[in-house]
Amino acid sequence: MQFETDIFNVAFEAVQxxxxxxxxxxxxxxxxxxxxxxxxxxxxxxxxxxxxxxSPEETxxxxxxxxxxxxxxxxxxxTVKGFLNLVIKDEAWLHQLKKAQQHAHFGFAVxxxxxxxxxxxxxxxxxxxxxxxxxxxxxxxxSVAEILKADGNEVKKVNLVNDRGIHICKSMLAWLKSGNGxxxxxxxxxxxxxxxxxxxxxxxxxxxxxxxxxEQGLSxxxxxxxxxxxxxxxxxxxxxxxGDKDIISLWKTMNGWVYEGFDVTYRNLGVDFDKIYYESExxxxxxxxxxxxxxxxxxxxxxxxxxxxxxxxxxxxxxxxLRSDGTAVYITQDIGTARLRFDDYRFSKMIYVVGxxxxxxxxxxxxxxxKLGYDWSDAIYHLSYxxxxxxxxxxxxxxxxVVDADELLNDLFAxxxxxxxxxxxxxxxxxxxxKQLYRSIGLGALKYFLLRVDPEKRMLFNPAESIDFNGDTxxxxxxxxxxIQSVLRKARxxxxxxxxxxxxxxxxxxxxxxxxxxxxxLLQFPYVVHEAAEKLSPALIAHYAxxxxxxxxxxxxHHSIADIENSDTSAFRLKLTAFTGKVIRSALQMMGxxxxxxx
RNA sequence: GGUCCCGUAGCUCAACUGGAUAGAGCAUCAGCCUUCUAAGCUGAGGGUUACUGGUUCGAGUCCAGUCGGGAUCACCA
Numbered sequence: 044m045q046f047e048t049d050i051f052n053v054a055f056e057a058v059q060x061x062x063x064x065x066x067x068x069x070x071x072x073x074x075x076x077x078x079x080x081x082x083x084x085x086x087x088x089x090x091x092x093x094x095x096x097x098s099p100e101e102t103x104x105x106x107x108x109x110x111x112x113x114x115x116x117x118x119x120x121x122t123v124k125g126f127l128n129l130v131i132k133d134e135a136w137l138h139q140l141k142k143a144q145q146h147a148h149f150g151f152a153v154x155x156x157x158x159x160x161x162x163x164x165x166x167x168x169x170x171x172x173x174x175x176x177x178x179x180x181x182x183x184x185x186s187v188a189e190i191l192k193a194d195g196n197e198v199k200k201v202n203l204v205n206d207r208g209i210h211i212c213k214s215m216l217a218w219l220k221s222g223n224g225x226x227x228x229x230x231x232x233x234x235x236x237x238x239x240x241x242x243x244x245x246x247x248x249x250x251x252x253x254x255x256x257x258e259q260g261l262s263x264x265x266x267x268x269x270x271x272x273x274x275x276x277x278x279x280x281x282x283x284x285x286g287d288k289d290i291i292s293l294w295k296t297m298n299g300w301v302y303e304g305f306d307v308t309y310r311n312l313g314v315d316f317d318k319i320y321y322e323s324e325x326x327x328x329x330x331x332x333x334x335x336x337x338x339x340x341x342x343x344x345x346x347x348x349x350x351x352x353x354x355x356x357x358x359x360x361x362x363x364x365l366r367s368d369g370t371a372v373y374i375t376q377d378i379g380t381a382r383l384r385f386d387d388y389r390f391s392k393m394i395y396v397v398g399x400x401x402x403x404x405x406x407x408x409x410x411x412x413x414k415l416g417y418d419w420s421d422a423i424y425h426l427s428y429x430x431x432x433x434x435x436x437x438x439x440x441x442x443x444x445v446v447d448a449d450e451l452l453n454d455l456f457a458x459x460x461x462x463x464x465x466x467x468x469x470x471x472x473x474x475x476x477x478k479q480l481y482r483s484i485g486l487g488a489l490k491y492f493l494l495r496v497d498p499e500k501r502m503l504f505n506p507a508e509s510i511d512f513n514g515d516t517x518x519x520x521x522x523x524x525x526x527i528q529s530v531l532r533k534a535r536x537x538x539x540x541x542x543x544x545x546x547x548x549x550x551x552x553x554x555x556x557x558x559x560x561x562x563x564x565l566l567q568f569p570y571v572v573h574e575a576a577e578k579l580s581p582a583l584i585a586h587y588a589x590x591x592x593x594x595x596x597x598x599x600x601h602h603s604i605a606d607i608e609n610s611d612t613s614a615f616r617l618k619l620t621a622f623t624g625k626v627i628r629s630a631l632q633m634m635g636x637x638x639x640x641x642x
Numbered sequence: 643g644g645u646c647c648c649g650u651a652g653c654u655c656a657a658c659u660g661g662a663u664a665g666a667g668c669a670u671c672a673g674c675c676u677u678c679u680a681a682g683c684u685g686a687g688g689g690u691u692a693c694u695g696g697u698u699c700g701a702g703u704c705c706a707g708u709c710g711g712g713a714u715c716a717c718c719a
Contacts, residue, residue, distance in 0.1 A: 205719065
């Protein structure tokens with residue numbers, strides 16, 4: 044918060060002088076004053092009454108007088124119960140505003156922090172197309188990485204493609220059995236969708252087989268074990284790990300289709316990576332580490348051939364790290380991948396953006412790396428985000444209740460086109476320019492919708508209502524930006540005002556209520572960015588961007604910015620408007636949302 | 643069953659390390675475009691923060707219990 048340290052220091056000194064005690068720093072609590080009271084910053088004095096041995100009102104009043112006399116920036120104060128509300132001088136705000144406006148990258152950290160932060164996100168399986176849940180993951184990961192960069196961190200975005208394992212074999216097997224040589228070219232299907240079709244097909248065939256077995260009196264578990272299809276899939280995985288030429292070749296082909304499809308979706312979403320890891324390239328290292336771990340007695344080889352780790356003492360269970368047939372499981376490769384990453388980046392922190400359904404997995408991963416003696420184990424952090432629910436419940440790919448990423452994007456682009464055309468504000472745009480705008484508005488709606496919610500919390504998406512373009516939405520913020528640019532454009536074409544950028548205002552410039560509120564809010568931006576980075580929460584940026592837009596619109600409707608008699612006031616307001624635009628653009632940028640000049 | 647997470651307005655979400663009268667948007671109702679973009683602005687109604695107790699100057703926030711929802715405890719990922 045702006046002026047926090049200034050006031051803190053004087054308050055600290057005040058307590059010492061007035062009550063003759065050196066206080067613990069946490070006793071001095073500062074916060075923004077609530078809107079319904081007069082003041083900008085509030086000192087909560089309850090915790091100081093024990094020291095002052097006076098009533099909260101009296102304590103506040105004594106401190107208030109001291110602060111008023113010893114701080115340059117305080118205009119006045121009032122006490123309500125145990126709250127000491129401080130009014131900061133307008134000239135102090137204006138002074139800060141001037142400094143902020145001169146800042147080339149206001150809101151972004153000035154100095155670099157030591158160390159490298161690795162952010163893993165996306166991490167798709169190559170057996171099915173991306174859905175809404177993956178979109179939340181991608182946008183969260185991307186945005187968290189950008190926010191960390193803005194806060195001065197060296198950041199590497201990495202993706203871990205889960206390109207091997209039993210699930211891929213299922214798609215391959217189904218394609219071999221009933222694919223008739225279909226390809227993306229022959230079907231016109233996007234590659235990831237084609238492969239996904241066969242993953243679903245495998246599941247259908249398996250259910251059929253299990254049904255037959257269960258009719259013979261087997262339980263579901265037994266049926267799964269007895270299933271010849273499952274056995275074939277497992278056999279395929281063994282052949283794959285043995286490097287069987289045909290299997291590898293088919294695997295390469297089908298994964299290739301998926302990657303082409305993913306690339307399109309990633310491009311649409313505007314996410315990118317510094318490095319892509321493939322499980323097929325890390326699982327062997329994982330297996331090697333497991334072998335070493337057996338010697339170190341971290342893992343135990345069981346009579347059935349499987350390798351396990353006993354985590355019961357840590358409150359968890361016994362965990363398999365290698366199957367009895369020697370093949371690797373999920374955690375095996377994750378151990379290898381983590382180690383490889385450390386060798387690559389020597390990270391000071393590694394953030395895994397992965398859904399909360401895997402909380403257990405990451406507890407295990409952290410524990411295993413710890414037991415293996417890796418000191419970077421503590422640097423592992425699981426950014427665990429909530430699932431997206433539909434009104435009907437959880438999304439399930441097998442039951443076809445998923446919201447497909449590509450479909451959703453296209454729907455949003457179409458909706459944005461419809462609304463834009465209806466409003467008719469960009470009728471002079473060329474078709475390509477218009478198309479770009481439809482995309483950026485559709486994406487703005489989607490990204491804001493997903494990022495505004497606290498990552499930890501699960502959220503609800505209603506396909507029937509889809510995503511709004513009015514109110515607390517991305518397009519509202521984009522619209523406010525476009526409106527700002529429009530005002531500035533007009534002013535630049537006015538002879539009396541075109542020089543507004545070069546005009547300097549005095550700290551004694553008189554400001555109104557709406558301007559004051561907006562200025563104070565704008566000056567919070569760097570603190571918000573810092574907090575968002577600490578909490579790894581793009582939601583804080585989203586809320587901030589929204590309230591910035593709301594405050595600006597409020598100001599806009601109460602005062603005329605450009606066409607007024609007084610050119611000093613006008614120049615001041617134009618500069619304030621331009622600065623607001625800059626802050627909004629930076630905030631949107633951290634969420635990957637484009638700020639359009641017109642819409 | 644064990645472990646963990648969640649329950650805030652009709653709906654979707656806020657509420658800084660415990661702080662003042664729990665805030666926004668959507669939806670509903672009533673207003674505002676001869677003026678810088680109405681994807682906007684102004685106003686109204688809407689709450690026992692699931693429930694019961696406790697901790698204290700103060701609890702949506704912390705603790706215990708109850709009810710309701712979810713995740714996980716795979717030789718799936």
